[in-house]
Amino acid sequence: MAIIEAIATTYLEAEASSVTFSSIPSTYEHLQIRMSARNTFNYPAGVPNLTFNGVTSSVYSTFAHNANASSPAGFRTVGQAYIRAPMSTTGNGVNNYIDRLNTGDYGPAVIDIFDYRNADTNTTVMADSATALTHTSPYISFASGLFDDKTVITSITLGGGDGNWMRGSRFSLYGLKSS
Amino acid sequence: MADPAYIDQETGVLTDPEAWLSLGSTTLGSDTAMVTFTNPDDGSSLDWGQFMDLVIIWYARCADSGAQLTYLSMRFNNDTASFSYPYQYVRGNGANVSSGESQGQTSILLGMYPQDSFMNGIYAAGVCHIFDINSGKYKTLLQRTAADLDAADTGNTWLGSVIWKKQEALTEIDIYQMFGEDHKAGSRFDLFGVFPRMVV
Numbered sequence: 001m002a003i004i005e006a007i008a009t010t011y012l013e014a015e016a017s018s019v020t021f022s023s024i025p026s027t028y029e030h031l032q033i034r035m036s037a038r039n040t041f042n043y044p045a046g047v048p049n050l051t052f053n054g055v056t057s058s059v060y061s062t063f064a065h066n067a068n069a070s071s072p073a074g075f076r077t078v079g080q081a082y083i084r085a086p087m088s089t090t091g092n093g094v095n096n097y098i099d100r101l102n103t104g105d106y107g108p109a110v111i112d113i114f115d116y117r118n119a120d121t122n123t124t125v126m127a128d129s130a131t132a133l134t135h136t137s138p139y140i141s142f143a144s145g146l147f148d149d150k151t152v153i154t155s156i157t158l159g160g161g162d163g164n165w166m167r168g169s170r171f172s173l174y175g176l177k178s179s
Numbered sequence: 180m181a182d183p184a185y186i187d188q189e190t191g192v193l194t195d196p197e198a199w200l201s202l203g204s205t206t207l208g209s210d211t212a213m214v215t216f217t218n219p220d221d222g223s224s225l226d227w228g229q230f231m232d233l234v235i236i237w238y239a240r241c242a243d244s245g246a247q248l249t250y251l252s253m254r255f256n257n258d259t260a261s262f263s264y265p266y267q268y269v270r271g272n273g274a275n276v277s278s279g280e281s282q283g284q285t286s287i288l289l290g291m292y293p294q295d296s297f298m299n300g301i302y303a304a305g306v307c308h309i310f311d312i313n314s315g316k317y318k319t320l321l322q323r324t325a326a327d328l329d330a331a332d333t334g335n336t337w338l339g340s341v342i343w344k345k346q347e348a349l350t351e352i353d354i355y356q357m358f359g360e361d362h363k364a365g366s367r368f369d370l371f372g373v374f375p376r377m378v379v
Contacts, residue, residue: 004199005198006377008376034308036314065269067267069267070278070279072276072277072278105316105342107319110321129321130319132342133267133282133340138280138340140267140278168314172231172376
């Protein structure tokens with residue numbers, strides 16, 4: 001029996017405002033999203049929206065440590081309609097930036113969702129992410145998110161935020177078992 | 180040529196395998212300058228052409244005398260061209276947090292690891308994710324490094340990102356000390372391949 005199982009992979013052939021993994025079985029201990037994505041944000045780095053079970057009420061918070069080329073900074077938001085993750089996502093950019101992005105530029109992220117099937121606790125998320133690096137304003141971040149709700153997670157949505165996920169973006173969901 | 184493990188040998192039916200497959204594990208018995216992983220390119224269950232991502236997990240120390248952290252470097256497909264590997268990072272040393280980026284690199288900074296005058300037995304560790312290794316995208320990396328040296332303000336914890344500005348498939352990984360020093364005996368490097376979902 002596999003310890004790490006690939007649950008689903010979504011590869012976008014066209015722009016999409018969001019990507020959803022639904023009907024997630026409660027047969028794992030933890031979940032992991034691995035993604036390589038680019039967004040139509042009108043700026044070089046932006047933040048998409050992570051939500052669970054279709055819930056968009058003010059039950060999410062995000063703590064993050066972000067950095068650009070010259071300065072690291074902390075970030076916090078509570079009582080929001082989504083987790084701000086992955087915190088650093090490659091945007092298509094405008095003006096000074098668009099000519100510096102190559103068509104091959106996508107940003108990486110790994111999002112771990114812990115103990116997602118436990119109905120006695122809230123759900124905590126850990127997300128590392130970075131933007132593409134061929135323009136002069138890259139960002140990198142590690143973030144934690146809280147879903148202040150004890151519902152077992154059965155679906156995950158990665159909304160595009162201010163933009164759409166672009167063609168070629170890839171999202172994969174994995175389940176981790178204990179044995 | 181062996182069929183990949185996710186193809187049933189008797190029926191030929193596609194199945195879902197373990198999502199992470201070990202592609203190689205190297206533990207150095209003596210000081211060694213270079214660790215190399217190469218795609219066997221043989222259609223077997225270890226052929227890199229079937230994987231979506233690769234993950235490197237390393238635990239290493241530099242054999243060079245000295246009492247500083249030094250540079251653990253990596254290259255893909257023997258690419259030594261300037262501006263091939265832009266990177267960015269945020270790091271802390273126990274007292275300060277800093278960040279930076281660089282565009283003109285000729286190699287990947289995989290992490291920092293201790294030189295050999297530090298207390299015996301201290302090795303640094305890291306996890307490096309390499310995404311979409313067979314796609315037409317530039318290959319992006321996301322990496323974490325831990326180098327706790329049991330001394331004030333000399334350790335280093337690091338979150339980094341690198342992009343390899345090539346759209347070709349990744350077929351070779353070389354891991355070495357930036358200035359040609361050896362990795363210390365006992366250093367370990369593991370490579371895993373990550374499958375996508377096979378069966379819908």
